[in-house]
Amino acid sequence: MRSFHRCTLAACALLLGLTSSAKDKDLLKTRQLQKARTEVWDAWCQTLTQQDTLPRMSLASLETGAVCQWTLPAALEPHAIMNFRSGTKGAKPEAGWPVYLYLHGSGPRESEWSTGWQLAKAFDDAPSFYVIPQIPNEAQFYRWWQQSKQWAWQHLLYQLLATSDVDPARLYIFGISEGGYGSQRLASYYADYLAGAAPMAGGEPLRNAPAENLCQTAFSLVTGDKDTGFYRNLLTQRTAERLDSLAAGTPGEYTHRVMLEPGKGHHITYSVSTPWLKEHNRKAQPRHFRWENFEMDGVKRNAFYNLEVLREETNDRYDYEMTLEGNTLHLEVNRVEYLITERDPHWGIELNHTRRYHPARHGKVRIYVSEELVRLDQPLSVHVNGKLMGHFPIQLRRSILCQSCQLFGDPLRLFPAAIEVEW
Numbered sequence: 001m002r003s004f005h006r007c008t009l010a011a012c013a014l015l016l017g018l019t020s021s022a023k024d025k026d027l028l029k030t031r032q033l034q035k036a037r038t039e040v041w042d043a044w045c046q047t048l049t050q051q052d053t054l055p056r057m058s059l060a061s062l063e064t065g066a067v068c069q070w071t072l073p074a075a076l077e078p079h080a081i082m083n084f085r086s087g088t089k090g091a092k093p094e095a096g097w098p099v100y101l102y103l104h105g106s107g108p109r110e111s112e113w114s115t116g117w118q119l120a121k122a123f124d125d126a127p128s129f130y131v132i133p134q135i136p137n138e139a140q141f142y143r144w145w146q147q148s149k150q151w152a153w154q155h156l157l158y159q160l161l162a163t164s165d166v167d168p169a170r171l172y173i174f175g176i177s178e179g180g181y182g183s184q185r186l187a188s189y190y191a192d193y194l195a196g197a198a199p200m201a202g203g204e205p206l207r208n209a210p211a212e213n214l215c216q217t218a219f220s221l222v223t224g225d226k227d228t229g230f231y232r233n234l235l236t237q238r239t240a241e242r243l244d245s246l247a248a249g250t251p252g253e254y255t256h257r258v259m260l261e262p263g264k265g266h267h268i269t270y271s272v273s274t275p276w277l278k279e280h281n282r283k284a285q286p287r288h289f290r291w292e293n294f295e296m297d298g299v300k301r302n303a304f305y306n307l308e309v310l311r312e313e314t315n316d317r318y319d320y321e322m323t324l325e326g327n328t329l330h331l332e333v334n335r336v337e338y339l340i341t342e343r344d345p346h347w348g349i350e351l352n353h354t355r356r357y358h359p360a361r362h363g364k365v366r367i368y369v370s371e372e373l374v375r376l377d378q379p380l381s382v383h384v385n386g387k388l389m390g391h392f393p394i395q396l397r398r399s400i401l402c403q404s405c406q407l408f409g410d411p412l413r414l415f416p417a418a419i420e421v422e423w
Contacts, residue, residue, distance in 0.1 A: 028396040028416060030376060037414045040401045044409070045162045054155055059097075059165060062087030062121055062130050070152060072136060077148035080136035085117050090126030096167035097129035098195075099160055100274060103144050103175030103182045105201075109135050116179075125274035129166065131156065144175070144182025145189070146297045153186065157193055158409040168412050169282045174198035174220075174273050177266065184209045184221065184239075189296050191217040192289075192305045193410070195282035198273035201227060201266055203235035205350040207338055210292040211242045211254075212319065213304075218255045218280035219243065220273055224264030231349055233260055238352065253288070255280065284412035285372045287324040292317060292336060303407055306373065306415060307331075311364040311422075318360060322367075327374050328381045329367065331421075333360040359385050364422040368404050368415035369394060376417065384423050392419040 028036055058066035065085055072080035088097060102120055104112040113134040120130045133152070135142055143149070160166050171194050175183040180202025187197030188209040196218035203223050211219075223236040240258035247254035257276060261268045284305075291304040294317050302309050304320070312318055317336040322329065334357035342352035367382070374380055379391040396416045404415040 026397050026399050028398055028401075030371070030396065033371070033396065033416055036398050036401055036416070040398070040405050040414060041411055044405050048158060048162050048409075052155065052158065054159070056159060056163075057084060057086035057129075057131055059129065060087050062089050062117075065117060070155075072148045073151060076151055077136065077141055077146070080141070080148055082136045082149075082152055083113070083134040085113070085132040085134075086130060088127070088129045089121070090128065092165060093127050093167065095169070096165055097127065098125075098167055098170035098278060099129050099131060099172065100125060100277070101156075101171070101173045102130060102132045103173070103179030104132075104135070105175075105177030105179055106142050109138060109142075116176075119270060123271060123274045125278050128274070128278070131160075142178065143297075144179065145185045147299055150296065150299060153190065157190070161193075161410055168410065169284065170195050170278075171282065172196045172198070172274070172277045174200065174277065175202075176200045176270060177202065180221075180223075185296060187217060187219060188213040188292075189294075189301065191215075192284070193282075196220070196277040196280045198222075198277050200270055200273060201232065201268055203227075203230075203232035203239065205235060206238060206242060207294075207350055207353060210294060211239060211246060212290040212292050214243070214256070215246070215250070215253050215289045216283045216286045216305075218277065219258075220256070220276050221258045222268055222272060223260055224266060224268045225260035225262055226265045227268075229266060230347065231344065231351060232266075234351065235349075236260060250288070282412070284410065285370060287373060289322055291320045291322075293320065306368040306370075306413065308366040308368070308407060308418075309363075310366055310420065311362075313360055313362045318363075319357060320365075324373055327378045328383070330383045331365070331367075332385055333363055333365075334358060335360055360423075362423060364420065366418050366420050368400070368413075368418045370415050370417070380419060382419070382421050384421060387423070389421050389423060392421075394419075 054070050055068035060066050068084050070082045102116050104116040116132050161168050173183045180199035181204055184199040184202055184204045191213045194217050198220040200222050223232050227233045243254055243256040289305050319334045319336050321332040337356040339354045340350050376394050379393050381391050382389045394417045400418050401414050401416050
């Protein structure tokens, strides 16, 4: 993925004339931002089309059951072909299609994939655009969060967001059983791309899917109150308690609905999730967020919302909390230590924990800003862990638009300025 990023960024830069001999084209004025964003995004989409040879998702009716195939990297998963069914329901909205990524459960993969397609056609969420993948392999590869699937999700996000027919503010992920576990992990990991997530009949230990990351992402979790398998009902309750606590601490954030459906086991009412999801839009540039930067199958992300991590003190987890008040930015950075207080004796499932936070002594980040977040004609004052790091002038640059474009591949996060802070 890194090499793909570099190649695409270089192609964009060439298309826009951003060579070392054209530095005069780099600086921008505020009145030039709209045009420059359009140019950068068009160049990104053009080079993405040229370089990414993976088949595109079909926008035909979902009833057709159109299928495309992606071959995943053999180094990540041998003999892995991910099939996708995709298609639309209803008439395309003016803003573009809302996208629903559905992840199936862990039964026989052919029947689970077919069931997902039938459910998707019946759910009350039109107008909608569905993407329904089939797990490539079973046994030890039957997880939606493994590295090979992360590769697929990153490419899928790029494709979807570069599709003019898609509404970039309305991407949703949900799933049932194994798809519930997967969508809960992916919701926390990719929260900055998502308007909402709705795992069903799941219940992850919170260390696998930190609830803190859902500050700006609508989240629904529905599990049967009698679903005791792998402690799903108990772990769902733990998620409810954590989200209730976070929402109470920051009113207006952590929108959530976590329910234990009375009298139900592992089979619950599946139709309640997408009608709830469709009411929520993504806030791509929030003025406040939390991010626990955790490993998923050994991989950590290097950016979230408008924050890029350039260096962390250790390989541990770090919790970042950014708050913007006018042109003053407060960043709290802490190393996270988990202490397990309750564990299942049979499978070793973590049932409860406490956390200790240790202020990061050293680190380096890049903070991207836009006119949506700050006043561009005034310096940005940055505090890290309570210490003033400086008052940074804001310079608008076309190269930063390109840089943020290749970092996120997101039309809603084309930032014209960035500052680097080291402590």
